[in-house]
Amino acid sequence: MAGKTPDDFMVSKLLGEDADSTVVLAREIETEIEFAIKIIEKRSLEKSSRKTQFEKEKDIIALIDHPFFVKLHYTFEDTKRLYFCLSFASGGDLLSYIESNGGLSRNCAKHYAAELVLALEYLRKLNVVHRDLKPENVLLTSDMHINISDFGGAVKFKRESKKDYKKALPGSGSSNYAAPEVVNTKTCNFNSDLWSLGCILYHMLSGNPIIEESVNNENYHKIIKTKLKRPDVADEEAMDLISSLLKFAAKERLGNEQAGGFDALKNHKFFTGMNWEFLPTIKPPSTVRTFSSISSKTGSEQSLSCRHMSSAEARLSPNKDGTMKRESKTLTPSAVRNLMPSDPDDIEGFGVPVHISSSEREQWLKRQLNSTWHHFTNGALILKRAELDKKRGISVKTRQFLLLEGPRLIYVDPISMEQKGEIPWSRELTVEVKSFKSFNIYVPGRTYHLVDRKGNALKWCRKIENVKQYYYGKS
Ligand code: ADE
Secondary structure (H helix, E strand, O other), X not given: OOOOOXXXXXEEEEEEEOXXXXXXXXXXXXOOOEEEEEEEEHHHHOOHHHHHHHHHHHHHHHHOOOOOEOOEEEEEXXXXXXXXXXXXXXXXXXXXXXXXXXXXXXXXXXXXXXXXXXXXXHHHHOOEEOOOOOHHHEEEOOOOOEEEOOOOOOEEOOOOOOOOEOOOOOOOXXXXXXXXXXXXXXXXXXXXXXXXHHHHHHHHHHOOOOOOOOXXXXXXXXXXXXXXXXXXXXXXXXXXHHHHHOOOOHHHOOOOHHHOHHHHHHOOHHHOOOOOOOOOOOOOOOOOOOOOOOOOOOHHHHHHOOOOOOHHHHHEEEOOOOOEEEOOOOOOHHHHHHHOOOOOOOOOOOOOOOOOOHHHHHHHHHHHOOOOOHHHOOOOOEEEEEEEEEEEOOEEEEEEEEEEOOOEEEEEEOOOOEEEEEEOOOOOOEEEEOOOOEEEEXXXXXXXXXXXXOOOHHXXXXXHHHHHHHHHOOO
C-alpha cells in the first residue's frame, strides 16, 4: 500500500457505484494526475466470500499491464475504506457511443473488435477469464483506445486447465453478454469471453444488443439463431464472424485453441487488412456523433444529478473536445439500497429515504421522538444528520447539520444546543464535492464551505441532490 491518504486528493466527480463500491474521479494534489479511485467499504468485506472475491479481483488487476486495460497504480486504506487508484479512462465507455449513434460504422466496429481480440489474447496468456465483458466495461482512453475495466467477476486459472472453472461466484452470470455456460451453469472457461466478443460486435454493428432482456435457456438459443439470420444487421463477413463466436459449445468458438487459437480469429476475413502489430498506436476511426438529444448540464449538476434522468441521458454528456463521456452508471436496485441505510443516526450513511410510505414515515417519526435533535425539527422527519465543520474566512465552526423534510437544512451548535442558522433551499441550490471530506453548497449570494471529518462529503452531496430532485424535480 502506498503511503497516501484521502487528503492527498481532490475529488471532482462520481464515476460510478455499485452495491459495495464507489468510483470517483480525483486529482492527486502533489502530481496533479487524475485517477479513477475505486473506494470499497471495509464493512462490505465482512462476508468471507466477498473478501475472497475482492482479493482475487485485486490480484488479477495488479497482474495486468497492457495498454488495453485500466491500470492499477497503487492502493491505500484508512480505517473504514480501501482505495484503488486506477488510471482514468476519460473517453467514457463504448456503450455511450453505440447508444448515441445507434451503432458504429463498420470500420470503427472492426477496429474496436480487433482491440478486444488483442486484449483477450493477452488475458488468455495470463490464464484469466474476465467473465463480464460488455460495452459498459469497455472504457476508452483520451485517445480513444479501449481500456477494459471491472475485474470483479474475473477468474484466474491456476495453470493450463482444460477443465471449466466450476465455482459459482457472487454477482456472476447476470449480463446479457455473458456466455451460456456462465449464465446457466455458473462455470466458465477460456472461451467464455469469446462469446461476449461476439455479442459486443453484434451490438456495435446493429446498434442493439443481440439479447435484450433476460431469457431462459430455451428461447436463448432461438433468439440468437433468429437474429443471426437477419441480413440487414451487417455484411456477410461480419455475420460469419459473429456466428463463429456465438457457438453454444464453448470449444467450437473461433479463437479457441482447438480451432487454431487467436491466430485463426485474427485471420478471419472480417479483419482483412488489420494492422495488428501497431493497433495500440493507430488512431482509431472516429465514431459518428450527434449531440442534439444530449443534456447540457454543467459543473456540479453534471457530476451529481443523474438518478432521475433516463438511463441513456444519465450516461451521456459531451466533453469539451466533443467525445462522449459516461457520467455515472445507472444504479442497480442493490446500489440504491446501499445509498439508503435508512437511519438518520447512522451519520456515515445516506439517512432516511425521501421516498417512503406514510406508514414508514410514521415509524421513523416515532423513533425520532427520542432523538436529541427532534425539538429542532418542528415535527419534520430528519433525513440525514451529521456534525460538519462550517468554514467562513478563517473561522471554522463545528455544527450539527440536520437535513429535514420540507426540504430544510438547519445547523445547530452542539455545545449550546442552539439553532445557529439555516441554508435556504430553492431550485438554485447546488452542491459540489471538493475532496473526500469537503464540499460546497451554493445558494444565491452565498457559498457554504463544509467539511465532514469522517470523509463522507460525496454522500452528503448525493443525499442533497436526491432530496432536491424529489422536491423540485429534474433540473
Ligand atoms: N469508471 C470506473 N472505472 C473507471 C476508470 N478507470 N476510468 C473512468 N471511469 C471509470
